[in-house]
Amino acid sequence: MDQNTAEAFSHLRKESLDIYNRLKSIEEDIQFIYQIHNAYLDYPLLPNLRCGAWYTDPSLAAPHPAYFKSTDGHFSNWSFNLRRANLHLLNLCSSSDGIILVDSTRSGKRMPDALSKTIPIWCAVVNRTMLLRYPETSRRDWDILLHTPPGVVSTQEHSQIVPLLDGWASALNESSYALPNLSLPLRPIWITPASTSFPKFPSESQTFFPVVCVSASRQVQEGVDRRSGGFVYIQGSGNDHELWGMGLTPEIFWEHRKLIMSTGRSDMEAVVASCASRVHGTNKARRPSAIDRVNGRILLCSTADIIAELKGQLHQTFEMPAVVTFLVLSSHAKWNDASMVANPRVQYISAPEGKNGRTIVQTVLPRSMDFIQTQLIQGRSVCVACDTGKDLSVGVALAALSRFFDEHGKFLESNTQNNTLGSYIWSTSIFLTLTPQSDKRIIHTRLEWIIASRPQANPTRSSLKRVNEFLLTPNSLFHRQT
Secondary structure (H helix, E strand, O other): OOHHHHHHHHHHHHHHOOHHHHHHHHHHHHHHHHHHHHHOOOOOEEEEOOHHHHOOOOOOEOOOOEOOOHHHHOOOOOOOOHHHOOOHHHHHHHHHOOEEEEEOOOOOOOOOHHHHHHHHHHHHHHHHHHHHHOOOOOOOOOOOOOOOOOOOOOHHHHHHHHHHHHHHHHHHHHOOOOOOOOOOOEEEEEEOOOOOOOOOOOHHHOOOEEEEEEEOOOOOHHHEEEOOOOOEEEOOOOOOHHHOOOOOOHHHHHHOHHHHHOOOHHHHHHHHHHHHHOOOOOOOOOOOEEOHHHOOOEEEEEHHHOHHHOOOOHHHHHOOOOOEEEEEEEOOHHHHOHHHHHOOOEEEEEOOOOOOHHHHHHHHHHHHHHHHHHHHHOOOEEEEEEOOOOOHHHHHHHHHHHHHEOOOOOEOHHHOOOOOOOOOOOOHHHHOOOOHHHHHHHHHHHHHHHHHHOOOOOOOHHHHHHHHHHHHOHHHHHHHOO
């Protein structure tokens, strides 16, 4: 192949993968999801983050999405991850007799590993945990089998996963998570655009709660297929939108979908760029998540949830009493203006972007603990906010829960200066008598408290490492001591 031919093919492929073709492909897949929704109107519709959010109309979706990672289903990396337990879905399954989970995958596969393995593992583990958590309940013919889609998961891989299920069930049973007593076992069911019919689940003869796993994108040769409508269909277009989206996110896309999808190819990039750059004032502030295990003394939200109300009416938006104060962790300079500093209910701490662990351990966490402790002692609750509401704020809340609350969720007011992990012990000799493994279990349990009350919490491994370092490394104590 000569250079000119190679450049021509490269140009055609680049054009095929442009944002116009991607969004047209997503729109085609959305129509399929509407069909699924109409076929199962009684089942809550949930996107599996992150990709599934592109295909799921927010006006139809359940309030809390699911987060099943494909990496937990990758070959030899199979896992039931307690940090992504998705247990908030169990009450939905029980109350609605089933749920629908939407995801997609790129070329070469019929469905993502999240649907073919991660969710089947989740169903089997939850079913087995029911027998451990509620042994007194009669469960005749209770299904504890692993169900995987034939033709997608090999018999060999299936057989390698099965011996791991009991260990994961034991870990879930021994965790601090509350589990509803399910009346029926969970059972994954798979639907793709190649499905010739949609299965029926009559309630009068139902023997399981169906977890309907929908792969939104049509499988095509080499991932692309030229459509008669004047675009190239791309399988799994919603994947990795940071690489192609020009700042577009699923939330922005759905907010401006009609405008974007009515735009021609020549104007598409300009329209997308305009939509992505706008300040979206139409989004309503969402109520912060109160950590139930500590009776709402610690809450979590994103900075976007409170920015419109930081002029003195926070409690009116959230319908919360005035005894709630806000700890804002952000790198944005707008939070540090005079009106914010003067607001007695708001404490702003500049938080670095990225993985600046040294600043987190030496500055952000110590200052946050000082503020939170002062507020708790004075009888106030503290809402911790970061830009995503999922990462740094979760890490700070995790440190506070580990430091200031006992295993029953009781605030250690009378012992804030001299308990073990519940408060920093300034005597290094005393600190070193603690059992690190025991303390890690305490931190792990407190993280379970957070996830149980805020399922969207998704702290990075780096953030969790910083929290562990701050709580368990004696040297970090001296950065805070004054």
